[in-house]
Structure formats: structure tokens, C-alpha cells
Amino acid sequence: MSFISVFDVLGPNMIGPSSSHTAGACAIAHLAQKMKSGILKEVTFTLYGSFAKTYHGHGTDRALLGGIMGFATDDVRIRDSFDIAKERGITYRFVPDEKESDVHPNTVDIEMVNDSGTHTIVRGESLGGGKVRIVRINQVQVDFTGEYNAVIIIQRDRPGVAAHITKELSDRGVNIAFMRLFRESKGEKAYTIVESDSRLPEDITGKLLENPNIQDVMLVQE
Numbered sequence: 001m002s003f004i005s006v007f008d009v010l011g012p013n014m015i016g017p018s019s020s021h022t023a024g025a026c027a028i029a030h031l032a033q034k035m036k037s038g039i040l041k042e043v044t045f046t047l048y049g050s051f052a053k054t055y056h057g058h059g060t061d062r063a064l065l066g067g068i069m070g071f072a073t074d075d076v077r078i079r080d081s082f083d084i085a086k087e088r089g090i091t092y093r094f095v096p097d098e099k100e101s102d103v104h105p106n107t108v109d110i111e112m113v114n115d116s117g118t119h120t121i122v123r124g125e126s127l128g129g130g131k132v133r134i135v136r137i138n139q140v141q142v143d144f145t146g147e148y149n150a151v152i153i154i155q156r157d158r159p160g161v162a163a164h165i166t167k168e169l170s171d172r173g174v175n176i177a178f179m180r181l182f183r184e185s186k187g188e189k190a191y192t193i194v195e196s197d198s199r200l201p202e203d204i205t206g207k208l209l210e211n212p213n214i215q216d217v218m219l220v221q222e
Helices: 006-010 019-033 049-054 060-068 076-087 161-171 204-208
Strands: 040-048 091-097 106-114 119-128 131-137 140-144 149-156 176-183 189-196 214-220
Touching: 019 060, 019 106, 019 119, 019 131, 040 049, 040 060, 049 091, 049 106, 060 076, 060 091, 060 106, 140 176, 140 189, 149 161, 149 204, 161 176, 161 189, 161 204, 204 214
Parallel strands: 040 091
Antiparallel strands: 040 106, 106 119, 119 131, 131 140, 149 189, 149 214, 176 189
């Protein structure tokens, strides 16, 4: 029998009517925007399952747009997400996909385009009670919730990269809670996700990039 806390029953502090369709949607987008580089110029939200069916009535669209602009689930600016996005010069669109069935019922793909034209695609699932999970980054299957501070390393799948990552983190006193490798195939692009229960030092990005097989580093933390 799984443990259910009082916070699972009450749900999160939030703007909107639904912890799954509003708070969860906002939380997914809020995580996704931490993975982009540069200034967000365009974003496309492809919605699946119940997200696709009810996104307008439940305020999922406003919540997603608010989250991608960095608004937390209880930020009152979510109500004005459309107007604020226009003021910021962000082009957005929502694409419901009711044909794809092999997905979690509350799933969204978020395609972000920055001011340099770089595309980043993140898939997230809203699990209920405001909890979420990121399950794909740029076509690579991953799995993390954002409940811990995390560093996401995009790398070539080569010997020695994991050792470099753990050494740099250890040298800075980072206590690793979880460390997982996700890859397209052996020797190809891979993602290492390291989660810690303490805040990660900002200078870790530059140190990790000293390894020639590491292509990019993203810090996902408060």
C-alpha cells in the first residue's frame, strides 16, 4: 500500500480549477523553461489525452503559457498569460492531438524556439495532485520529476564522462541523491541526470563542459 500524505489530498497552492489540468500543466512548463537556452520566442504545446479534450475549459492553456514564462502554480499572472505573452513578443499555439493513444492521459509536448532559432522539445506528464514527470527531452527518453535540484548533461556516450561528472560534483561537496544515464543508443547522444537534495553550485556548468564529450549542461533548480 502506497503512502498518501495530507498534501496529496489537499493538493498544491494554485491558480485554476484542477491540480492535474492546471497546476500540473503549469509545473511541467515551468520545468521545461529551465531547460531552454537564450530568450524564448516561440512555443508550441501539443496536447494529448484529456489535456487535448479539456485544455481550454480547465485553463490548461493559460497554465502552460504561464509556466513557460516562469510563473509558479500559485502566480496570479497565470490568469493573464495570453496578454503577457503577447507583451513579451512570444508566439504560441496549442495543438490538440486526440489520435495518439499510447501516452499518459495528461501529456504535453512543449517545443521551444529561442532567439537563435534553437529548438528544444520536452515531453511532460501530469500525474495528479500537481505532481509531474518529464519523460522525454529532444527524442531521448528520460525520467525525472523536478522534486530535487538537478543538473542535466547532454553528452556523447563515451568512457570517462560519468567519472568526470561525479568528480566535479564531489569536489564541490554535492551529495548525489540520484544519477541516471539515458541514451539514444550505444555511443550516441546521451543524457545524464543528476539530482541532489541541496542546491547545485552555479559554476558546475563550466567545469562539466571542460570535458570535450559534454555538449551542454542545464541546471534545473529553484
